[in-house]
Amino acid sequence: ATEKYRSTDISGNYADFARALGGWGERVTEPGAIVPAVKRAIEKTREGTPALLEFITEKAVDFSIFP
Secondary structure (H helix, E strand, O other): OHHHHOOOOOOOOHHHHHHHOOOEEEEEOOHHHHHHHHHHHHHHHHOOOOEEEEEOOOOOOOOOOOO
16 A cells, blocks of 8 residues: 555644644654653543644664565
8 A cells, every 4th residue: 555655755834834723733753752742642532632743753664685
């Protein structure tokens, strides 16, 4: 599916989009920020606000040592 639909080439700022729709959004770019961001998102949902966490990861490239 990733080759057919290029689902790994999705871009945009979904955290901003969530905020534009009245929700709460946060973009997470560092592994050390994951747990605090999840805690903030849980608090927002407890307050009744929809929450979205956007995790920015690096594209994995498979380098084989065999041709």
